[in-house]
Structure formats: structure tokens, C-alpha cells
Amino acid sequence: MRTTPTPPSACPGCKRPLQAASSAGNSVPEPGDFSVCFDCGQILRFAQDLTATAAAESELSLLEPAKRALLSSWRARIKRTYPGV
Numbered sequence: 001m002r003t004t005p006t007p008p009s010a011c012p013g014c015k016r017p018l019q020a021a022s023s024a025g026n027s028v029p030e031p032g033d034f035s036v037c038f039d040c041g042q043i044l045r046f047a048q049d050l051t052a053t054a055a056a057e058s059e060l061s062l063l064e065p066a067k068r069a070l071l072s073s074w075r076a077r078i079k080r081t082y083p084g085v
């Protein structure tokens with residue numbers, strides 16, 4: 001697992017301050033990459049400056065099905081772990 005500091009921003013879903021991104025492997029976030037807020041399950045996309053923005057449904061629909069399924073599975077796991085968020 002690798003955690004990379006990112007410029008401070010707020011999750012568009014829950015407003016939690018975000019200042020880092022973690023990957024299960026060794027990858028680092030790049031502009032345009034997708035992520036998931038671990039507090040509320042909001043699907044995020046990194047802007048050019050690596051701040052987190054809300055991913056638009058139209059952007060998600062362009063992803064390969066396997067990547068879209070991976071994001072959905074993480075989101076469902078977070079929602080199960082933290083119901084009510």
C-alpha cells in the first residue's frame with residue numbers, strides 16, 4: 001500500500017478534508033485518475049492540481065467495465081461499513 005500526499009481539498013460528498021490518496025499497490029495519483037472517499041463513498045476524480053473533485057456520471061460511463069465495477073465495489077464496501085453516510 002502506498003499513500004501519497006495531495007494538495008488539501010474537501011470531499012464534495014461529505015466535506016471531509018482530503019490531503020492524501022492511498023493505493024492498494026504502489027501507484028501514485030495522477031490528474032484524471034479516479035478514487036473513492038473512505039468516509040462517504042463519493043467517487044472522486046483528481047483535477048490537474050491533484051485536488052479531489054466529484055466524478056461526473058458521464059466520466060464514469062467512459063471507463064472500462066472492470067474499472068467501473070471496481071469503483072462500485074469499493075463504494076458498496078464503504079457504504080456497508082459506514083451506513084448512514
Ligand SMILES: [Zn+2]
Nearest residue numbers: 011014037040
Ligand atoms: Zn466523502
